[in-house]
Amino acid sequence: MRKIQTILLSGLAAMMLFACKNDGEDQAMNKGPEDEQVKKEIKEDHQKEEKEECKVLVTMSAKSGSTAAGHINLVEKDGKVKMKVEMNGLAPGKHAIHIHENGDCSADDGKSAGGHWNPKGHDHGKWGKDAYHMGDIGNLVANDQGEVSYEFETDKWCLECDDETKNIIGKSFIVHAGADDFKSQPSGAAGARVACGVIEK
Incomplete structure (x- = not known):
């Protein structure tokens, strides 16, 4: 019985780890282009300020x-x-x-x-x-x-x-x-x- 519980717990942990990893990858994939856009906008704003000053x-x-x-x-x-x-x-x-x-x-x-x-x-x-x-x-x-x-x-x-x-x-x-x-x-x-x-x- 204990052996079965151990196997089940190990399986559950592996599934959770896999799910977390996938979530992280999905977030990174979704966030990447937005991050680049934000960086680009910040850079453009900074350049504009330098031009105005x-x-x-x-x-x-x-x-x-x-x-x-x-x-x-x-x-x-x-x-x-x-x-x-x-x-x-x-x-x-x-x-x-x-x-x-x-x-x-x-x-x-x-x-x-x-x-x-x-x-x-x-x-x-x-x-x-x-x-x-x-x-x-x-x-x-x-x-x-x-x-x-x-x-x-x-x-x-x-x-x-x-x-x-x-x-x-x-x-x-x-x-x-x-x-x-x-x-x-x-x-x-x-x-x-x-x-x-x-x-x-």
């Missing part, structure tokens, strides 16, 4: 005998450009930062970058107040260690769009030795150019 990294190099260095990260998304500045080697205090008209940092004093980027022909001033250049960003503030972290966002710029009053590709960032007073023409009396970086893709 344009990024540019600008390396800032020392000029005029300074020790200033760092980078500026630009991200364009949903019609706005976000700028994040990370720099060191600056004298503690305020330093004007502007976009200049030429994408050229070859000169030791940074003057190859030309004047302020001013596509609309306005007077120099403070961003958002009356008249100002499209490159009049404002002042960075370096801490006691000469480090600065600064963020700025605007819908008045773009990265390689067709509107030349907004497109900042092909221009340069300049950081100055002193602060922008927002009134002296044509550039805010900010002093020497201590760092320069070309905005290019």
Whole structure:
């Protein structure tokens, strides 16, 4: 009797194992194409997001005998450009930062970058107040260690769009030795150019 029970139990276990295996295989077969489709859709969504989000990294190099260095990260998304500045080697205090008209940092004093980027022909001033250049960003503030972290966002710029009053590709960032007073023409009396970086893709 025990022998018969053992045989029956062994048979039942084998049937259950076979059934589970078949179920697993069926699920794998049924799930396979769906899994691939989901992966494909995720990949396409990711590629679409990357296309919609344009990024540019600008390396800032020392000029005029300074020790200033760092980078500026630009991200364009949903019609706005976000700028994040990370720099060191600056004298503690305020330093004007502007976009200049030429994408050229070859000169030791940074003057190859030309004047302020001013596509609309306005007077120099403070961003958002009356008249100002499209490159009049404002002042960075370096801490006691000469480090600065600064963020700025605007819908008045773009990265390689067709509107030349907004497109900042092909221009340069300049950081100055002193602060922008927002009134002296044509550039805010900010002093020497201590760092320069070309905005290019």
